[in-house]
Amino acid sequence: MSLLRVENVTHYFGGLRAVHNYNLRVEPGQIRGLIGPNGAGKTTIFNLITGIYTPTEGEIWLEDSSIVGLRPYEIASSGLGRTFQNLRLWRHMTVLEHVKMAHYSKISYGLIGAFFGTPKRHREEAEIEEKANSLLELVEVRPLADQIVTNLPYGALRRVEMARALATEPKVLFLDEPTAGMNPEELTRMMDIIRRVHGELGLAIFLIEHRMKVVMDLCNTIQTLVFGEVIAEGTPEETQNNPRVIEAYLGEEVVT
Amino acid sequence: MGVRTGVRSGELSTGRNRLGQLLNRIWAPFSQVPLLGWLLGALIAVALEQLLGTYLARILGMIKIPALFGFAIVLKDLALIPSAILYVLLIYVLPVAVIARLSASLANRLAAKLLSFPMWVSVIVHLGLLYAVLGLWAGVSDYRTLVARLTLIGIMLTLSLNVVNGYMGEFSCSHPGFMALGAYGASVFTMVAFVDDRAFGPPLLPPALGPFMFPTALIVGGATAALGATLVAIPSFRTRGDYLAIISLAFTFIVKSFIENLEVVGGPRGLGSQPDWANLPTVFVWTVLCLWIINNFVRSTLGKALNAVRDEEMAANAMTVNTRRTKMIAFLFAAFWAGVAGGLFAHVLRYINPGTFGLQKLAEVLAMVYFGGLNSVAGPIVGAVSFNLLGEALRPLEVYKWIIIPLLLIVVMIFRPTGLIAFREFDVKNLLEPKQKPEEEVEHVAAAR
Amino acid sequence: MTFFFQNVVNALQWGSFYALIALGYSMVYGVLLLFNFAHGDIFMVGAYIGFFVVSGLLAVASMSSLLLPNWLLLVLGIIFAMFLTSFVGMLVERVGYRPLRAAPRASAAITGLMIGIILETGNLALLGARRVSFPSLIATTTYNIGGVSITNKKITIVLVSLLLMLVLHQFVQRTKWGMAMRATAFDFSVVPLMGVSINTIAALTFGLGSALAAAAGILFSVAYPVLDPYMGITIGWKAFVAAILGGRGSILGAALAGFLMGFIEIFVVVIPNPFPTMFPFSLFPAPYLFPSTLRDLVAFSIILLILTFKPHGLFGEAHTARLRL
Numbered sequence A: 001m002s003l004l005r006v007e008n009v010t011h012y013f014g015g016l017r018a019v020h021n022y023n024l025r026v027e028p029g030q031i032r033g034l035i036g037p038n039g040a041g042k043t044t045i046f047n048l049i050t051g052i053y054t055p056t057e058g059e060i061w062l063e064d065s066s067i068v069g070l071r072p073y074e075i076a077s078s079g080l081g082r083t084f085q086n087l088r089l090w091r092h093m094t095v096l097e098h099v100k101m102a103h104y105s106k107i108s109y110g111l112i113g114a115f116f117g118t119p120k121r122h123r124e125e126a127e128i129e130e131k132a133n134s135l136l137e138l139v140e141v142r143p144l145a146d147q148i149v150t151n152l153p154y155g156a157l158r159r160v161e162m163a164r165a166l167a168t169e170p171k172v173l174f175l176d177e178p179t180a181g182m183n184p185e186e187l188t189r190m191m192d193i194i195r196r197v198h199g200e201l202g203l204a205i206f207l208i209e210h211r212m213k214v215v216m217d218l219c220n221t222i223q224t225l226v227f228g229e230v231i232a233e234g235t236p237e238e239t240q241n242n243p244r245v246i247e248a249y250l251g252e253e254v255v256t
Numbered sequence B: 001m002g003v004r005t006g007v008r009s010g011e012l013s014t015g016r017n018r019l020g021q022l023l024n025r026i027w028a029p030f031s032q033v034p035l036l037g038w039l040l041g042a043l044i045a046v047a048l049e050q051l052l053g054t055y056l057a058r059i060l061g062m063i064k065i066p067a068l069f070g071f072a073i074v075l076k077d078l079a080l081i082p083s084a085i086l087y088v089l090l091i092y093v094l095p096v097a098v099i100a101r102l103s104a105s106l107a108n109r110l111a112a113k114l115l116s117f118p119m120w121v122s123v124i125v126h127l128g129l130l131y132a133v134l135g136l137w138a139g140v141s142d143y144r145t146l147v148a149r150l151t152l153i154g155i156m157l158t159l160s161l162n163v164v165n166g167y168m169g170e171f172s173c174s175h176p177g178f179m180a181l182g183a184y185g186a187s188v189f190t191m192v193a194f195v196d197d198r199a200f201g202p203p204l205l206p207p208a209l210g211p212f213m214f215p216t217a218l219i220v221g222g223a224t225a226a227l228g229a230t231l232v233a234i235p236s237f238r239t240r241g242d243y244l245a246i247i248s249l250a251f252t253f254i255v256k257s258f259i260e261n262l263e264v265v266g267g268p269r270g271l272g273s274q275p276d277w278a279n280l281p282t283v284f285v286w287t288v289l290c291l292w293i294i295n296n297f298v299r300s301t302l303g304k305a306l307n308a309v310r311d312e313e314m315a316a317n318a319m320t321v322n323t324r325r326t327k328m329i330a331f332l333f334a335a336f337w338a339g340v341a342g343g344l345f346a347h348v349l350r351y352i353n354p355g356t357f358g359l360q361k362l363a364e365v366l367a368m369v370y371f372g373g374l375n376s377v378a379g380p381i382v383g384a385v386s387f388n389l390l391g392e393a394l395r396p397l398e399v400y401k402w403i404i405i406p407l408l409l410i411v412v413m414i415f416r417p418t419g420l421i422a423f424r425e426f427d428v429k430n431l432l433e434p435k436q437k438p439e440e441e442v443e444h445v446a447a448a449r
Numbered sequence C: 001m002t003f004f005f006q007n008v009v010n011a012l013q014w015g016s017f018y019a020l021i022a023l024g025y026s027m028v029y030g031v032l033l034l035f036n037f038a039h040g041d042i043f044m045v046g047a048y049i050g051f052f053v054v055s056g057l058l059a060v061a062s063m064s065s066l067l068l069p070n071w072l073l074l075v076l077g078i079i080f081a082m083f084l085t086s087f088v089g090m091l092v093e094r095v096g097y098r099p100l101r102a103a104p105r106a107s108a109a110i111t112g113l114m115i116g117i118i119l120e121t122g123n124l125a126l127l128g129a130r131r132v133s134f135p136s137l138i139a140t141t142t143y144n145i146g147g148v149s150i151t152n153k154k155i156t157i158v159l160v161s162l163l164l165m166l167v168l169h170q171f172v173q174r175t176k177w178g179m180a181m182r183a184t185a186f187d188f189s190v191v192p193l194m195g196v197s198i199n200t201i202a203a204l205t206f207g208l209g210s211a212l213a214a215a216a217g218i219l220f221s222v223a224y225p226v227l228d229p230y231m232g233i234t235i236g237w238k239a240f241v242a243a244i245l246g247g248r249g250s251i252l253g254a255a256l257a258g259f260l261m262g263f264i265e266i267f268v269v270v271i272p273n274p275f276p277t278m279f280p281f282s283l284f285p286a287p288y289l290f291p292s293t294l295r296d297l298v299a300f301s302i303i304l305l306i307l308t309f310k311p312h313g314l315f316g317e318a319h320t321a322r323l324r325l
């Protein structure tokens, strides 16, 4: 039984077919990659799986239950955490508050606790804070915990997003271009962190990337998406040597 | 030209520096006075006013104690400016400053002592002192009592509107509507149950029970408002920003128009003779309760979900935040407190009509929130207090008052677009803490250096 | 049937007022992405300026014993008042909105509200609490067309409004300035490329909108000649609602929604009561379903419903802009 199964998902934006007949199986502990040229529909696939859009057709299963039609927060709390291609951070909140917020669905003190500041609430908030701090440690932003996110350097923001996604305690972590816009130093650091997160938390990762180096180094299996359709699926070596992939996407990069 | 402006701005900045230095020098001796010390000072000052105020006012050529720090008197008769200033100096500034300074070390020790007990002990003591100050000050005249009660109600309104407009970042215009629902809900409850009046006939319950049931009436008012708020909260699931602003505005119009057409509560003529149960202590207790609960809420992770929805709704959703529930809570919660404030308002004025809860009220509450500061608890307090006091103090200017206050607000908007005290957490412990380390510790630090 | 057309005429008249005012809201929104909450009061200022202009013209005419026909006075009055009021609009933009262009939109909204209050109070302070009454330039003549009675005033109001809207349309479509306005509405960042500064465009837009509001003010005074400082509040807010209903920034939408607003308001209270002997919504058995006191209630409920199901208005597209703190 796969952890996550996507079966024959198709999605239209009005007349535009953004994703066609997409299939995916994620097994526990895998790191999978999704590559493809700009506008291929990669982010749309993330949005479909995480419930931001509802697929026009197709089925999505997380473990034994169908998650099509669930609201995004329900999907997130049942075990799919994600980051965004264009950072979507809360611009007036501190780093620590970001990570605490992602524990929302696990809060059990309820409105009574929130209104009256019951001991249970203080206990729970303290627990959440401790967990959040250890995640910040993991992605190496602990010293910035009390900063408002708008004060942070770009590389750190991506890591905050990752810590925040991890705080939802995902079974599969979705990373949408985790190294976009990073300099080589930040890039290496990010790759180390992804490996460490994968090793320590033992979750499955599904990532979109434009930089071949990253996918090649990290992923077990890679799908190549062009115009909403998967044209190739295989190990990094297979993908690198697949003529269709080279033609559609890698071409220039392999040459240079 | 360039050089000239350079020089001028240079002058300006040194001028500002000098002013800053002066202020710093004046402030320096008081930097170690804890809140407790200030409250003690204020208590002595208002007690002094009770004892000597009338004599002093007479000596200074005024008929009676100036009601609001002399503003109103001065505006009526400019010749009284020196007397008013002298009065304020002698009765308020001097005693407060002297007592606060002199009692600083004692107050610090006391504050530290209080904090060694559970927090609530210290909170109760401070609140008790605050109430004593307020009560003594307001006790001088009925007018002051009225102003104090309306100001406290203003604080509740501002705090609750800030939940939606500040913490959740919507531009809600429905507060007058919520307030109206609360005012009418609570009034109908008290009048049906406890008052023999023309509108609802003899009381259903013994009137002697009334004052004890007043909290129930206010909660009924709040609940009515919260019920009405679902009308705005549900559309907020799908739409935000301008359209929600319009929906909430339409809501205010609808409530007003609805009440105008409800003959049982007097229609456009309004509803009067509510029992006089909203006295100063009652209003004070409810305001404190409101402040405490709202502050608790916005500092919890559940409450901060409002900020998450405001700043990036999609991310909130993807981080397991139930955004619909969050919006629902925000509107209902804000509406509840607006309703309670409305209920108190009705029982303070003891007459309400639908016209009270129209666009004028809307402009007023919005002004208080944006003047004081968004996304903060101290902001609304500052906003409501300054707005209400200013409104009363400038009353002698008649129409010109409504030119000065808007101008002031425009200036604030230009220089501080989110209000005076915005995006600040209100930390009670920080507020109550002694402002001076115990002596040994200071010595330690000195020794270490 | 005649009854129906009678109400159509009334609705067209009110619709003209709402449409002219709503256009101002909508144009400013299109260009600056904010609502000018002082606009209703600019309508009031326009009416007063019109009053002074027309009174002045009358005085001059009688002193110099010039025999100007009344319709010419009205036309001159409208033109002068539009011209003068446009400067009021530009002043409002300069003082109240330009310093806040980078600020959150909610702050600009508050400034607008406050400027509105200042305009009302300023008027009250300058002219006192007495109401003034607009000189009646047109003697009412009533035409009877197939049982529907139409006054010459109503015809004038509707025709002048339509004419002004046509002129606006031509201006926006044909002239360089109109193109620049549309370009700004489309994309803020292209404006400098066109060699026009955003400040100029903003001033122009406020000027145009205010001129239309002034025209609405005078036409309103022709129909309802008693002026008071608060006359702009309710009509202004309703026109604002119409502007939203039409879809933010959509000029055609604003005009149509203005008329729609007029129709909703007029027709809400003449819906026949299906149970004439009972009284579902009024205290007494009545021929109409809703008594006229329920006009606002029903009209706003309808608008609430429309906006709940069409959250971007009737002619608007989903904007990405929203209130930013």
Ligand SMILES: Nc1ncnc2c1ncn2[C@@H]1O[C@H](COP(=O)(O)OP(=O)(O)OP(=O)(O)O)[C@@H](O)[C@H]1O
Binding pocket: A013, A016, A018, A036, A037, A038, A039, A040, A041, A042, A043, A044, A045, A085
């Ligand atoms: N909300 C939307 N409405 C309409 N079309 C959309 C929407 N979102 C995406 N699209 C279109 O769908 C296609 C796929 O977009 P998507 O963002 O998924 O591409 P991508 O593979 O993530 O590209 P990139 O590498 O640039 O991130 C594009 O043509 C895009 O314009």
Ligand SMILES: [Mg+2]
Binding pocket: A042, A043, A044, A085
């Ligand atoms: Mg993408």
